Amino acid sequence: MKFTFRRWCACLIVSTLMCGALISPSGVYAANSLNINAVLQSDVITNKFNTLNSWYYNSDWGSFASSQPDNYVTSNYPFIQYVRLFTATGGCYTGYAGCSGGNDRDLFVNPANTATMTDYKFDSLKSSIQNVLNKGLKPYIVTGNVPIKYSATPYIGAFNVNTRPPTDYSTYYNYIKAMADALVSQFGVTEIKTWKWGVLSEFENAAWFWDSPGSTPDANASKTAYFKLYDYTVAALQSSIGSGNLTVGAHAMAVTPGLWDPRDFIDHVATGNNYKTGGIGTQINFITASYYDDAPGVYTANSLPAVINSLRDRAIMDGLTNLQVGVDEGWFLTDTSGKDLFSRSSGTGYQGAYMAKKIKEMVDYNIDWFSVWDLNAYGVWGGASVPTISTNVIALASKMAGERRAGLSIGGSASGSGNVVDGFASYSDSTKKLHILVYNYNANPNAVSSESPTIAINNIAAVSGGSVNVKSWTVDDTHANFWPQWWSDKGSSLTSADYGGFWSPQSVEVPAALTNSSALAYWNSRLGTYQSLAALTSSATSPMTVSGNSITLSPTLNHHGVMLYEITNVTSIGNLVSVTDDINDFSKMNAHGSGLFFDSLNVAALGDTRRAARTTTGPTPEFVTYLYNNSKSVTLTGLFDSTAEPINNFKLYTSSTGASGSWALQSGYTTSDTPINSNLWTKRVYNWPSLPAGTNYVKVEFPTGGSQNWNPQLSQVTIQYTP
Known part of the structure; x- marks a missing residue:
């Protein structure tokens, strides 16, 4: 659908580490030979991209969603299971100074009427949730920010919501409980048990939430205010839904220093005094981070595993050993000129290899999920025939979900300067399938060298006959990617002025972000071409004779290329x-x-x-x-x-x-x-x-x-x- 509002994305821009053509991330071993051992297997790979973010949930999942086919998401994006409804219970309303038009989040009959604090009206939230359910998905409801009339001194921050805490936490508790009661009445506890809940976004980011005795953010006051907000919110949800039916967590910025250390929050929920109940600790089932690099080729100082481990290690030390840890937003803040990318991702082949590398890190470090912003050139709705390169890489990786990770070792060296050839493999004994995801990543987005690794697959046999069946998918600048053709056709001649004066021309959601009517007409005239180029298609299936319990593949990985091999009619000669x-x-x-x-x-x-x-x-x-x-x-x-x-x-x-x-x-x-x-x-x-x-x-x-x-x-x- 066409976005009519400026969408902000959370994260502070911080000092960065520039990586050039000759620099590759430390600890990554470049290679030109991969050896797959189908016998050696480990943990089951899970679906890493199960959550879709919705910034303006009223626009995305309100009446417009009602007109969309109920099977649209489940058919085109089967990896999506949850819709994360940002800032779902407050923070702005149309008419309040600083709130953009249509940014209605306060759930009242009259959000401006401070004479009553209980004129609740939850219809818009209930309608959006119903549409999420109708589409075969589950809601992930992010409570907060605080409604305008609940704060003594509201302050609209960079993300177009009230950043101040409630004046009276008991009043806020009643509001959240009334909302939860209304949802229980309509949807029932059995259904709600399958949902997820979050309390605020990037809780230690002053652009989202802060408190102070004065007019500027104070770290200690802000930390205490969030602890209270979390405790009171969770207590209200527990009162309505029941703690055993509640899956609740919190979203830290974490990727870069905020107003206070997010690990202090983990200490609080594990062993701190609960501000609502007076007991020790507060229920928490997961904690998430943001993970943004500044721009393609311009990286934050902290790696994705380091960010996740900083939270997970503290949780384990505090006795929270079963806490899920995920990423609720991320990729790139801007293009290389500093202009905001619409969904924080680009359309180049580099984006595909970058994502493949991040997916492997998620598998390596058992990161539970990474939420995505958009899925196609139109955002979400109406553009399934024009998937982004990010979506195509996710679609490939999702084929490995539910399979055991197979052994993969790497040797040799890449031929191109700065190239890193890497990947991972998985096998399913029930379906007799072996998958291998391999990529050619370079920290320099402008790298152009290809790689030709050898992939030896050992300890296999054909289920029947003497051959296994091999097919592959390729994603790069010339496969399953419309973006290079659009950039050549029209995109490179456009400026930010053609995108509302705000978004980058490098934003991959062309018709969603583009405001220049003639350029949009040109896009429409070439839509069939872009659809064809974006299609994720496999090679023809080829039989390969298994000799000595082994076969060998010899792919060519173009610059920033990603490939997935699927081998069927294959069995491991023993699963270790x-x-x-x-x-x-x-x-x-x-x-x-x-x-x-x-x-x-x-x-x-x-x-x-x-x-x-x-x-x-x-x-x-x-x-x-x-x-x-x-x-x-x-x-x-x-x-x-x-x-x-x-x-x-x-x-x-x-x-x-x-x-x-x-x-x-x-x-x-x-x-x-x-x-x-x-x-x-x-x-x-x-x-x-x-x-x-x-x-x-x-x-x-x-x-x-x-x-x-x-x-x-x-x-x-x-x-x-x-x-």
């Missing part, structure tokens, strides 16, 4: 699943001794946020056990204070039944030592490469005695087994 327990909690263990605790001190020194240790040095051995049928090998990591006393090793026992008297001590292991903490501690990695046949249970036993109960510490256990 690898499970790693980072010892953050007891969730992956079958059993454990009663005298263990989790140590989260000295994180930087020991390189691990949370480890298991003994509570006493007594003679009874403490232990942890695991149940994985057909266990084949074990690797474990122990941390030892090796200057205080000699290393006393962990022991490993195995059993087929786990019964008392059935455990057998396993020798034949190797160790590898690394000094840590300025040589005061030793990190010892143990490896048992082959366990006895029929091993189903594994027990790791701590040593007894010693001078300190916290020495040694169990840092990690990895078990490989065949399901």
